[in-house]
Amino acid sequence: MQRPNAAQYAYGSATVVLSTVALLLLSGTTTTPGIAAICAAGLLLGLLVAVTMPVRTRHVKTPAATTSPTLANEEIRVPAPPVGAGADTRIGS
Numbered sequence: 001m002q003r004p005n006a007a008q009y010a011y012g013s014a015t016v017v018l019s020t021v022a023l024l025l026l027s028g029t030t031t032t033p034g035i036a037a038i039c040a041a042g043l044l045l046g047l048l049v050a051v052t053m054p055v056r057t058r059h060v061k062t063p064a065a066t067t068s069p070t071l072a073n074e075e076i077r078v079p080a081p082p083v084g085a086g087a088d089t090r091i092g093s
Helices: 006-027 032-052
Strands: none
Touching: 006 032
């Protein structure tokens, strides 16, 4: 299972908040079990929206897939260390 993206978080959170507020206002309940049931229903509805949201299927290009055959045979270049960067270059050592 892949991780949810930002849009799924946003739509799920907005659904939880808006549906819970709407259900609380429409039902007019003041009892603790009623409020808990409405909050649970809002959470389940938000989870349902986030899970059923279509996921973008954009493929990410990897460096291995984009290299040409001529580049694959070349050596990997590593930069040389800077001159005078060691402890042996101190004055008076």
